[in-house]
Amino acid sequence: MKRKLAVLTAAALVLGGTLSTPAQADTNDVLSVDFAQTTGAFRGGATGTLYGFGDDGAPTQALINGAHITNTSQKAPYGTQHPSGDAIKVEGGFFAKHGKDMYIYVQDYYPDWSYNGGRRPGDDRTYNQADGTYTSTPNGIWDYLEVVEFVTEAVATTSARPRDYVFIPFNEPDGGNWYNNWGTLKDTFLADWKATYDKIQEVYARHGLGHARIGGPGDTRWQPARSADILTYAKANNVLPDVFIWHELGINNLGTFRANYAAYRQLEKDLGIGPLHVNVTEYGMLRDMGTPGQLIQWLSIMEDLKIDGQTAYWNYAGNFNDNSARANAANAGWWMYKWYGDLEGSQTVRLTPPALNTVDTLQGIGAVDARNKRATVLYGGGDKPVSLRLTGLGLLGKRVDVEVREITLSGAEGVSGTPRVIKALDGVAATGGALSLDVPTYDRYAAYQVLVTPAQDRPVVVSPVWTASVEAENTALTDATVYFQDPQAGGGWKFLASGSRDVGSFNRPTSKAEWTVTVPRAGRYRFQVIGGTPGTPGRHALFVDGANPAIVQYTADLALTSYQRWQYRGSAEVTIPLAAGQHTLSLRSSVDGAAVLPNSDITLDKFLLTDVTDGEPTAYPASTLRYAGGARVTYDVPGARGYASIRAVVAAPTRTSRRGRPVTTTSRSTTAACARRTPRSR
Structure with missing residues (x-):
């Protein structure tokens, strides 16, 4: 008997999946995954951020919880490097669910980059430790x-x-921030490292807080x-960092990261x-920010090595470094x-890509x-x-269900709305x-999630x-x-375009992009444009x-x-009524063909059309949820053989399944499921 798995909502269309053939495999990239060979507990620290948090409520708690951020680097308390991102102000949202380690860049107390004009300070000031002012x-x-x-005392x-x-x-002491000439400034840095290390420990000891964790050198x-010089000195002087830090920023680092580690x-x-934590x-x-097909390349390296990492801060604080959209919405990176x-809670397993340590x-x-x-x-x-x-x-049984979801660049x-199931295999044999x-x-630039579970009674289908x-470049252009x-x-100093092409110079009254598309029924459709408006509506x-x-x-x-702003x-979205059948959707820079609309010279990347006549019903199967507080999925429930439930420590009253058989649920299981509370996408 096929097994039933509880779902939060349901919608159904049937689309069968196809298995591969040898001829197809010859032209495809082959990805091999052996779920019997585990490689360790899932670390989950590769989606850290630098200034990913802006202020209390930015990002919103829904975005924070869903993104599962375990570590972030923020501004020193009362720092002046940026207008937002103060660690103390954002720690509530960060620590509320998944947050574990709050890093702070102490030098970001200074207002300029590079710090103090790039010069190591001397003794020119007297600071008031009560409020941070100085003479x-x-x-x-x-x-x-x-x-x-002052910063340590504030924390x-x-x-x-x-x-x-x-x-x-x-932060980046080798990059012009005080110690770039190692031949002449090595001894100065080493002495400064010890002095700052000891001062931080002194402050924590003063307040009975035990050992303060310190990270560096941060090259x-x-x-x-x-x-080698820093670690040799630190070992000899009992000032070893708790976390060893450096940066991996360039395109080629995707190929050299593992060797450096x-x-x-x-x-x-x-x-x-x-071994120290890294x-x-x-x-x-x-180019990597907000681009799932780029991000997964970085995440796979760090998860394989079981280390943490934080996306670089290039624009502004509070959006996970361009991996969330607007005030409370998901982009593809999110x-x-x-x-x-x-x-979380899984064991990673042996995965073999076509090539390791190869860019893109x-x-x-x-x-x-x-x-x-x-x-x-x-x-x-x-x-x-x-x-x-x-x-x-x-371990999943003789027959399994497979759902493949897709995120494309937005x-x-x-x-970006909830990722769609683009391929479904219902109850196929896993011989x-x-x-x-x-x-x-x-x-x-897209990324994919493949989820395999025991065969279930619920229809496993593509999104309904x-x-x-x-692509905008594939429309009829004038x-x-x-x-x-x-x-x-x-x-890599550029944002990527879907399909590596976009449409520009859309600045004449006759400029237009036409898309001929056939819709399945009469109703209301949302037309979405992915594009770039350079600084003005x-x-x-x-x-x-x-x-x-x-x-x-x-x-x-x-x-x-001026280069990146395009x-x-x-x-941008607009909802339009359409009759069933073929239509030509023409996006134009002008209404009358004579005068351009305000600031119509907009880069066009991609168009999407979605049937919203009935809203957008989305199913969140229990197999996709996160479980906490003892909640778990059980496929063999006594008294309900062949059915499944989500069970936790305290069970709620039994409800009746659609076939009249009991299905046990719990109050904890749904509140623990972050997938229920993903940010609104409209």
Whole structure:
């Protein structure tokens, strides 16, 4: 008998999945996952952020909880480096659910970059430790040491969780911040490291807080010679960091990251220390932010190494470094974070991509939750269809259900709804615990979640809501230009375009992009544009079959440099009535063909059309939830053989299933399920 798994809501359409054939596999990228070979407990620390939190409520708690952020680096209390991001002000939201380690950049107390004009301070000031003010007179104490004391005192006395802080005394000291000439300044740095380390410990001891955790050195990149000098000195002087830190930022770092990590661990062995915990507190370039197919490449490395990492801060605080959208909405990057966080409680497993340590290639993470009988694969980054070779599925039974969900690039400020099930295999045989299947890849910037469970009675189907999409460059264009956006151009200092192309020079009264599309029924449809408005709000007119223009209103997306401002993408939506059948949707820069609409010179990336006649019903199967407080899925319930339930310590009254059989639920199980409270996408 097939097993029934409880769901929160239900909607059904049937689409069968197909297994792979040898001919298909020859043209596909092959991803092999062995769920019988575990590689350790899921760490979950790779989606940390640098200034990902702005102020209390930004991001909102729904975004924070869903993204499962366990570590973040923020501004020192009362710091002046940025207008927001103060660690004390954001710690409530951070620690509310998944937050574990709050790092602070102590040097961010200074208002400029690089700090103090890039010059190591001397003794030119006297600080008032009560409020942080200072006078321009020397007092015999190094000025920065007074800053360190003030910042540490603020954490010790005003934080509700001072033991969960990690102090980073120096940020990128090799990059122009006081100690870039190692040949002449090595001894100065080492003495300063000890002085700041000891001062932080002194303050915590003063308040009975025990050992204060300290991270460093925080170099711009892996620096083997500097690291050896620092660790040798730190060991000899009993000032070893609790967390070893460096940054991995460039495009090529995707290929060298593992080798750098291996070199660091070998250095530890050579020196007879550690192993220390590692946090790469800045990783990734602009091109990686909000792009699931890029993010999964980074996450797979750090999860494989069981270390933590934090996305770099390039724009502004409070949006997980361009991995959430608007005030309380998900972009594609946020969904990648959520999928990664959903692996909590799992064991990672052996996954073999086509190539390791190769930039911009198919990579992934495999994990198994044996207690809840759930196997997951997250992957992306390749530009070919993927053939999955799954083995070790014996714990799920002889027949399994498979759901494949997809996240496509939506831009940093572009809103992305709940990922759709694009492929479903219902009750297929996993002969010998093995299964092979093919998944068509949308483009290399997308990412995919493959969820395998025991066969269930609920229909395992593709998402029932009709939707279609088209790249702007693939529409019929008039007086507009297609631009190629090379993902590796400019050293990664650019936001990516879906399909690596977009449409610009949309600045004449006759500029238009036309999409011929067939809709299945009469009703209301949401037309969404993913595009870039360079710093000012803008407008377009959407014509349906040459008539009835509706105004598409764009918000002002963040404008950075003159080069990047055309690439920072958001989304705009308008709802239109459509009859069943074929239509031509014409997005134009003008209503009358004579005068352009205000600020209509907008970069166009992608169009999406979704049937919203009945709203957008979304099913959150119990197999996709996070479980806490003792909640778990049980597939064999006494008295209800062949059915499943979510069970916890205290059971609520039994309800009746759709077949009249009892299904046990609990009050804790649903409140623990973050997937129920994902941010609104509209």
